[in-house]
Amino acid sequence: MTLTSISPTQIDRDRFFINGEWKLPQSADTYRTIEAATEQQIGTAALGSAADIDAAVRAARAAIDNGPWGKSTAAERSEVLRKFATALELRGADTVALVSRENGMPITLSQAFNLQGPVALLRMYADYLDHNLLEVGMLSDLGGTLVRREPVGVVGAIAPWNYPQMLAMFKVAPALAAGCTVVLKPSPETALDAYVMAEAALEAGLPPGVLNIVAAEREASASLVEHPLVDKIAFTGSTAAGRLIGAKCGELIRRCTLELGGKSAAIVCDDVDIDVFLAGIDHAAFDNNSQTCTTQSRILAPRSRYDEIVDAVAGFCRDMKIGNPLDPETTCGPMATQTHLNRVLGYIEIGKKSDARLVTGGQRPADQSRGWFVEPTVFANVSNEDQLAREEVFGPVLTVIPYDDDDDAVRIANDSNYGLGGSVWSSDEARAVDIARRVRTGTVGVNYYVVDLNAPFGGMKDSGLGRESGPQGIESYFEYKSIYTSADFVR
Incomplete structure (x- = not known):
């Protein structure tokens, strides 16, 4: 199912991308996408329930705990990210136009933020893996210590409608580079373009469950934030929603990054x-x-x-x-x-x-x-x-x-x-x-x-917590582990 194979005036996404397959939803809810400039219907997108979110999270959990992604090397992930970037690039013209129709973004800007930017992020984090060690040894007073950076785990990525491809990739690219698996929850307003990522991921050879995509409204989205198998939430959206997500993540001792509103x-x-x-x-x-x-x-x-x-x-x-x-x-x-x-x-x-x-x-x-x-x-x-x-x-x-x-x-x-x-x-x-x-x-x-x-992006005060993009953007997707050894082992 590709964008080039369906009518440019009617795009229907009636399934979710879960565990490397197109899955029928467990809910009958849909969202009618209306073109911002013409008020004509573009298509429809299925909306997920808590059961659909649960299936996606469990697929992501299995992929990191038992699948090849959890055992992958930095070099292997780097290669996949580059293939992912190329696959997105090949779909770029359709994606750019579709987003402009969905949210009204001028097409010259859409070219930069829904094609060039996401592709650049994937390649930037592939380069990062090529040039940064994820395990280093150092001598200590008692012997030696291996300091490892390991993936934080399953990431719930919640992206908004205004820059859908770029702001989703702000989360997806560093999470995958770090070795995490992802459940992406796009906004219903731009759900149609989100599945381009799934098509590109399949072509790039991402193993099943590494990237899962389920569009959903607020209630089902809350189930992603609260799911016991999720290790981190990465959210871009309103400050009001960010407060609720931050409070829930605090209650659950769950990591989160929040990129929120502004009045610059x-x-x-x-x-x-x-x-x-x-x-x-x-x-x-x-x-x-x-x-x-x-x-x-x-x-x-x-x-x-x-x-x-x-x-x-x-x-x-x-x-x-x-x-x-x-x-x-x-x-x-x-x-x-x-x-x-x-x-x-x-x-x-x-x-x-x-x-x-x-x-x-x-x-x-x-x-x-x-x-x-x-x-x-x-x-x-x-x-x-x-x-x-x-x-x-x-x-x-x-x-x-x-x-x-x-x-x-x-x-x-x-x-x-x-x-x-x-x-x-x-x-x-x-x-x-x-x-x-x-x-x-x-x-x-x-x-x-x-x-x-190439630089960190994020806010102070009510504009959020944490940073995305740049080399700093990958840090929140790592856990640091210290392994105490002999001095000879780390020399």
Whole structure:
């Protein structure tokens, strides 16, 4: 069952990928996937029950405890990861377009995040295995010690709908590299594209049970978090859901990494080159129609240049091309679902009823008769205490907040429950880096913001626990074991 063998207008995923096979669900529940730009049905996906999750977890447990994956060497896993990457690459064009249809992501961005990024992650962790020893010996006062890094075990990976392939691979690639087995629970909104990974995994030769995929709603997802045979949960999603998952993992003494929400700030310094700022604001604030956890929706502008910056941001928004995400010229596609559109419009209404000034946008575009589109929107004269500046909108709604000096800008940037992304814009790079060091957030860009896959990614405060990507991203999938030996053994 491949994407190329089914109609591009009707894709039905009526089975789950469990233990290396396509299994009929133990539930009759399905999810209708509606194209974000046209409001036409793309297809349907089966939704799993707790029984389906249990079957997937048991398959993963058996694969690591009794199957060849549990005995595999780093070199063997490296070879499989590279084959996995190639198999995904061959399916790339279909995957890229499908995700754009599912969640409204502009196709040029989808190319980067649903093809190039996931493939790069698999190859990066394959390279890691080639160049890092998983067992080292060292002398001790009493003799010698072998320090081993062993797989943590069965990983429950829960991925969101906004960057489905990339954020799933943030978990799957390092987990497999470490020798873990995985139960991937994709979001129902992007369940159709998730099974491309299963097809690629089969082609790459992953043994049965190493990667299992079951789409599910909240109740069945909770059974994955609570399952007694799961050793670690890796979750990307809302802070509210992350709190519940973190609490349950704490209760069970279960490892977890949580990549959660954000309300990031872009600090625009008084010496900014406005052209540099406008060249970078697209990735900083509008990637994936601002359906991005790192969206820098708080623009902090110096009072001395406040009106100029407000006008520049508003002009950028007016020039964005709103349209079908499959058009390479589109820079702002639709929201992923009708429900999410209503959420974003609700925040716009909150802004209109506040003391803030609506500068541009604020409604659905008149020239889009179908699809869940909303105009890129800018509010000025916003206080950092306003609801619009405190809560994550997850849509193209920006607030421009004035500040007095660098210290005031840092104070405002840090006055947030979140700490995931951010940026600093200045003609003096040393000054900008100094400011960046003072902002309490997991990632900060200086005169641009693009996530570096070779570096750790994650948040502070309510934005999460742990790090993904980079060499640090594999560490949470290892357990460290010390084996005490003689000095001669480790020499």
